Amino acid sequence: MAETMRAERFHADTGEYGIEDVPIPEPGPGEVLIKVAFCGICHSDLSLIDGTFPRMLPVVTQGHEASGTIAELGPGVTGWSEGDRVIPAAGRPCMVCRNCRRGAFNDCLNIQLMAFAYDGAWAEYHVAQAPGLTKVPDNVPLEQAAILADAVSTPYGAVVRTGxxxxxxxxxxxxxxxxxxxxxxxxxxxxxxxxxxxxxxxxxxxxxxxxxxxxxxxxxxxxxxxxxxxxxxxxxxxxxxxxxxxxxxxxxxxxxxxxxxxxxxxxxxxxxxxxxxxxxxxxxxxxxxxHLGYKPEDIGTLAELVSRGRLDISRSISEILPLERIAEGIEKLENHVGDPIRILVQP
Known part of the structure; x- marks a missing residue:
């Protein structure tokens, strides 16, 4: 494996972003390295760029709706294998608040959002916590799997849980x-x-x-x-x-x-x-x-609904662009060019 990868990097001080060469991250204990297949462009990504959302890190890789395959297992990871098709959760528990300390990770009081509090997946590789992974059924295309982590799961949470x-x-x-x-x-x-x-x-x-x-x-x-x-x-x-x-x-x-x-x-x-x-x-x-977000298990529910033909999201993929054209995708979403449901990048 090469030592560096291509990734989008957003700089908080200038509000500018672009594709850069950065080191491929290494998975730590309980983590996996994912070779990113697809990652969606969401309005919340635009909200970080335009300043609507607070900028938490000086530099961060954006993108939180991802799918891919496991490229490497970190120490102590069990139940997963290299090559598994997965969706990483678009957030991770802080592990230190009162709810996390009693094991209620889904109710974390200080949830860390992917692409805001830590690096996202507009990149060739992404590191994710193993407990937050969802396995993608063999008959679900990875491009559809990517948008389950937010574009579909947030509406699911809104309809089923909050609404x-x-x-x-x-x-x-x-x-x-x-x-x-x-x-x-x-x-x-x-x-x-x-x-x-x-x-x-x-x-x-x-x-x-x-x-x-x-x-x-x-x-x-x-x-x-x-x-x-x-x-x-x-x-x-x-x-x-x-x-x-x-x-x-x-x-x-x-x-x-x-x-x-x-x-x-x-x-x-x-x-x-x-x-x-x-x-x-x-x-x-x-x-x-x-309403904000979803529970990690919701992604698995949605993946099964898609797999069994109960939910058809095939029309939700409006366009797929290479990572190098991320700026074009952002502009199209911002200006509603082609009225997209979801534009994906393919690293």
């Missing part, structure tokens, strides 16, 4: 891009009906209908709330997901909830929405939840 969507509940999704698309698909999988997609882009709205939404409305429509009422027979929404994270989408979603409805805020931005009067909030019993 607790039940069979027959009415669901609305604001922003049907990389996250919202999978919220639509997963809400349908758990039995929500009807599912209403809301987006500014007519192409994206049509795609949402093809992938499982029952209705698709323009977020700029002044009669949006009326149309939601008609589509739900006056019930309005039991659960609304804001996958865009904008002031306008948050407030629209909140307005379209029925009595006791739940708003799940998934998308992120620096904008500050309002919730109206406390009297209106109390009388309507509406609830607002913030």
């Amino acid at each position: 607790k969507v039940a069979v027959g509940e009415t669901v609305g999704v604001w922003g049907v891009g990389g996250i919202g698309t999978h919220i639509v698909q997963l809400a349908r999988l758990v039995g929500a009906v009807p599912i209403i997609a809301v987006d500014i882009n007519p192409v994206v709205r049509e795609r949402a209908l093809e992938l499982g939404a029952d209705h698709a409305f323009d977020s700029r429509d002044p009669d949006l709330a009326k149309k939601v009422a008609e589509a739900t027979d006056g019930r309005m929404l039991d659960v609304a997901f804001d996958a865009a994270g904008l002031k306008v989408t948050f407030e629209q979603a909140l307005d379209c909830l029925g009595v006791g409805g739940r708003l799940i805020s998934v998308g992120m931005s620096g904008q500050e929405p309002g919730i109206g009067s406390t009297a209106a909030l109390g009388l309507s019993r509406k609830q607002v939840f913030g």
Whole structure:
């Protein structure tokens, strides 16, 4: 094996990034070295670049939606072999907080996020903790496997864990891009009906209908709330997901909830929405939840759903670019060129 590899490196002091030659990392105790096959480009990667997310390290390799094969086992690793096809979790427990000390690693109080607190996978190789790995079924392509670690698992966590969507509940999704698309698909999988997609882009709205939404409305429509009422027979929404994270989408979603409805805020931005009067909030019993991420075991659940044909994410891979063209992929996502669900890099 060579001593160096190509990797994207983001420099916090200048906000600049580029492809550099860096040493191939060595796996420590309990870790594995992964030969990266594919890694997605996510809006949170862009948020680090534009300063929306805090810059935790002076220099870091970005990319947190990865798949690949194990190239080397670190000391003490058992249950895995070189050549295994795997997905690394996009975060790791701190191991020192009160929850980690009692073994509740999924509830770590200071979770370290991949590509922010430690190096990610826009690189030829990536070091990951062995306990956070998920094995990829033989019939699941590695390009689809890569996006399970965030682009699909975060929506899964939002729908199943935070939103607790039940069979027959009415669901609305604001922003049907990389996250919202999978919220639509997963809400349908758990039995929500009807599912209403809301987006500014007519192409994206049509795609949402093809992938499982029952209705698709323009977020700029002044009669949006009326149309939601008609589509739900006056019930309005039991659960609304804001996958865009904008002031306008948050407030629209909140307005379209029925009595006791739940708003799940998934998308992120620096904008500050309002919730109206406390009297209106109390009388309507509406609830607002913030959502982030997933549990590592969720990736395995999703991998099995894909493997068994219950969840089709084949259309979610919009484009695959070589690592050297990472800047092109970032620009396309930022400017919605081709309305991508997920653009991947292939080191």
